[in-house]
Amino acid sequence: MAGGRRAAPALLLLLHAARLAAEQEVENLSGLSPSPEKDIFVVRENRTTCLMAEFAAKFIVPYDVWASNYVDLITEQAEIPLSRGAEMRGKCGTDEAELEISWLARAYSLRLSFAKEGRNTSRGPEALWRLARVQFTYDTAERTYFKDAVSPGKHTASSHRLSAFVTPAGKSYECQAQQTISLVSSDHQKSVELLLSEVRVQPFDISADFVFSEEHKCPVDQREQLEETLPLILGLILGLVIVITLCVYHIHHKLTANQVQIPRDRSQYKHMG
Template sequence: MDLRRRALLGVDGLRVLLMLFHTVTRIMAEQEVENLSGLSTNPEKDIFVVRENGTTCLMAEFAAKFIVPYDVWASNYVDESHNTSKGPEATWKLSKVQFVYDSSEKTHFKDAVSAGKHTANSHHLSALVTPAGKSYECQAQQTISLASSDPQKTVTMILSAVHIQPFDIISDFVFSEEHKCPVDEREQLEETLPLILGLILGLVIVVTLVIYHIHHKMTANQVQIPRDRSQYKHMG
């Protein structure tokens, strides 16, 4: 009898291949991936860069985790969770994700049935679409489903706190103007809309008070014409 279990994995020690395609340019040459997390000014985030012939062509800052379902033999083991955060007109986008994992690795996969290396790939992916020359930023959580070579298994990739940019990178840790994801833009609008409405209401009140004050002052300065005719002076 076998049971189904899920492993929650960080990207540490796992090989994740992110392939980004520009509408015109593709990165074809051999590349080197470098972890710059130790140089980051923010200890809670990690940064990875991809260099080609000494030139930075991709910079990524992100947190990621993978939920991998697998079958196990019935046992008394208690599931463990492992979560390690790692970072990382024309447009660029994320068009393919390939995730390689080994279910025979006992740290994350206990008593796995048919243990071995598996590859999970995305299909027809079009994510992180961003105008050329800008970086993509999204604090909200995003989920991408990957079809695994392990039969009838779907790996879930969860991204958050993403800041990524290919091409046109001036220097390490320096991103171009941010292109925010729709979720972040909506949340920002929901936060600022009450403030904007409050400012407009306050402005309307101030304008009303000023108009009332001016009208009252002009009325007070007008000459009052007596209504009793006896108060008029006779001429002659």
């Protein structure tokens, strides 16, 4: 009986874990993207989407190799794309959310941590969310991207005091332009660069399943959009000025044509009347 009583709590824990696993779903939908470089990730809890992320990502990682004399070290750079079919885990919360992606037998792993908070802005208090931390783990013993690395092994590159993708609460962040996030590696403090493009992310307050909320464009996209529309706006203004000028000229010409012409030569006054 004692053994049965001890087994009961363990069974309950297993059932509870199974229920939690069933309540949370993580899906890699990268195959639905028309771009081969773009990945799509979705986290769902209780059959409702709570985090969505789409982006193309690549890492530039410096590493040491022996020079031809086998005495000096030289630095090479590995370009590591985020592979399609990557494994993923996610965590949603009221004020914190997280997305972890790993690929090539977990030789590479990317963790994105998001935070939601209140801030004082020029318009008053406002709720915002941001990308608060980026952590990238890589293994220089993996030979797909690292060739003949000296002292191969696992390293972790992390952001420092990051505040990126700052977005008003209830909106998604969108940026088509390429962005660079610098990370500091445990490998002799080398600087690793994360290159992101075609980004659309929302870690909080998704109102419709599998649907992003209204987008908040990054400053670069806003500037590019303005540069694209500015010539059109200037052309319309110029066209409007020309039309107004022609209308004023036409009205002025009509008014002056209807006025009685008074002769400038006084000798002609006797012929009037």
